Amino acid sequence: FFSAQNVNQMYRRTRFMKEYATYQRAQGEAVKVKQQQVEEKKQEIGNKLSEAISILPGKSYHYLMTAVEDNVSMMFHRDSENNIAMVEVKLFGKSTRQAYENLTRAICDIMSKDAGVDGKYCYVKFSEVEHWGFDGSLF
Numbered sequence: 001f002f003s004a005q006n007v008n009q010m011y012r013r014t015r016f017m018k019e020y021a022t023y024q025r026a027q028g029e030a031v032k033v034k035q036q037q038v039e040e041k042k043q044e045i046g047n048k049l050s051e052a053i054s055i056l057p058g059k060s061y062h063y064l065m066t067a068v069e070d071n072v073s074m075m076f077h078r079d080s081e082n083n084i085a086m087v088e089v090k091l092f093g094k095s096t097r098q099a100y101e102n103l104t105r106a107i108c109d110i111m112s113k114d115a116g117v118d119g120k121y122c123y124v125k126f127s128e129v130e131h132w133g134f135d136g137s138l139f
Contacts, residue, residue, distance in 0.1 A: 042068040045114050049087075052106040056095045063092075076121065085117040087124045092132040092139060100126055 004010035046068050050061035074084040087107050108122035132139045 038070065041114065042070065045110060048110045048114065049107065052103060052110065053089075055103045055106055056091065056099050058093075059091070059095075082121050083115060083117045084121045085111040085115060085123065087111070087122070088127070089124060090127045090129055092129050094128050 004013060046066040049066050049068075050064050053059050053061060053064050073080070074086065076084055085108075089103070089107075104124045107124050108117075108119050111117040111122045112119055
């Protein structure tokens, strides 16, 4: 402003600064909206995974913990262009191979529809846990 050569140039600079500030506020609001959409989508995926766990006999969302992380850099066969999902299911006790296959199908379907992950890039790892602690004791 102060280095302007005349009043007209000072006015143009002031107007530019106001327009730029308005643009920055709009961009900030757009980022907030996008962040909210991402959080809602993560919640939706978590909810669907919570419903899918009932495919395993005797399991329900009542004892299910989910964590949905995005923006994780993953690569398979040097391919980082495609969306990739790595889902870990840690199960207290055991289940059958068929139940695991059914749950894998459901998880990959959720990841395909809600996260845009092609089935050939959706991986599910099952771990059967014999000892699980909670609230100061073991189940």
